[in-house]
Amino acid sequence: MSHQLPCFVLCSSDQAPHREPIRARLEAKGLRVTFFPMVERDNITDRNLGSYINAHKNKSEYGDVLTPDNVTVALSHLNVYRHILNHHLPGAVILEEDADVAETLVQLLDTKSAECLENMFGSYEPVVVQLTHVAQAYRSQRRDIGNTPFKMMRPYGTVRQSRGYFVTNAACHNLVKTQYPVWTSADHWEGFVEQDIFRLWALTPNPVWACDPAAELAPANQPVARPANLLDPVHRAWDKVVTENILVRRLPKHPPVR
Template sequence: MTTPENIHTFIISLPKDKHRREYLGGQLDALNMPYTVLEAVNGKALSAEELALAYDPKKAVRLFNRELSKGEIGCTLSHVSIYRKMAAENLPHALVLEDDAKILEDDLAATLSKLAQLYPADVPVAVMLIHVKRVDANSRVPLDAKHDVYDAYRGVHTHGYFITRAAAEILAQKLYPAYVVADKWEYFQENFIDVKCLVPYPVGLTEAAQSSSIEAMGVREKKLTDGSNYGYYLRKMFRQLVYLVRSRPFIRIEHKGRSELDPL
């Protein structure tokens, strides 16, 4: 099945990673899913002037108790570029993939079509299509005979997700200048948009993810500030409490395992 015209597929990739694009592009071609490659922002190549415009280190420290690495800055700016494109071109929905993603299901296009029906473009929601360790079992919504949609609980990683135009418009505005990693879904969920996940998940990781050029996942290059930032911890606790009260008083956490097709 071809991806519907209202769902655009984007691959984020650095120019040097041709083999990754070709592998992922080959998978999409085999599924008859057209795609657009968007050049990732190489954070390590940004000049001091560019960083001054596109990055807010004070906000990063105030909200998250550390600065971002240049790789993390580039990753966030890469995803923001897609959100801006969706807003500028009035694109209803998008499938966003990083170049180390791996398609696990042959019926991905049909699954995306069902997600687009469930979440119209004006509903601010992102659906993680990757492994999420914990979900809110009370939030389960059947998508079809095979898949269920849940509220993600502190999900991470950005190598595969579905997003609506409304969510993209919000994130394009809220995440620039960069101050937070691109996969801080918990923060987005608490403050900006709904964040769901699909179980079982249709997008995994290739072995290339172990040395990701985009730095959307893996070990963070933490640069903690000197001393204790008590304001950060108080704000974090308050933010989480408000979210839990607002969303539902009784969340039932359920753990989800990895697919045997996605051992990483």
């Protein structure tokens, strides 16, 4: 495809034996990818970890301890966002190196098509579109995408462990402005939405997933529990009875778990 939306793959090695199988896997599905080096894990140690972290915000907004691995991944994603800004790209798809994709994803990457993710949102709109599975979404907030098999929906609840997503230039600007020093994990998507950093959408059926299904079962870091509020029981009851039973639907997972 001559007019493909930029696709960056965060890669832990610059060695050809590591990269070429990844390139072959994605090119077989029609994607033309650019490898983007991750921050060297050895550069982030327990000794210098604190210099990269906003400790106060981490404690108040996130709560879970950030490890060198968390910070390495967060800094790596921030570097891609800076690259997008420095090269004035309207938007891009970012994939983890262990991502696999549906053959139909390429339909959303042709920048000359109205169905392209880039053309569905202005570069000035802070938007992220999750390409990996999201468990639940609002029934009413749905957009069909032309003749493709996909629908765009607004996620409900926790959204974590993404293997791929689309991000606009404006969302990159907001993330770079607010996420350094690092205060949370790179995939704390609902936390970013709560802070009004971007609007979050998700595709269903999800066109991206982990090559190894076991990787998606790994425990995710959990955000800090909020102080108790007298109305919390009312809110929980409303969510259980109204939101989850009427306003929200569960989304199918692709490929189906065997």
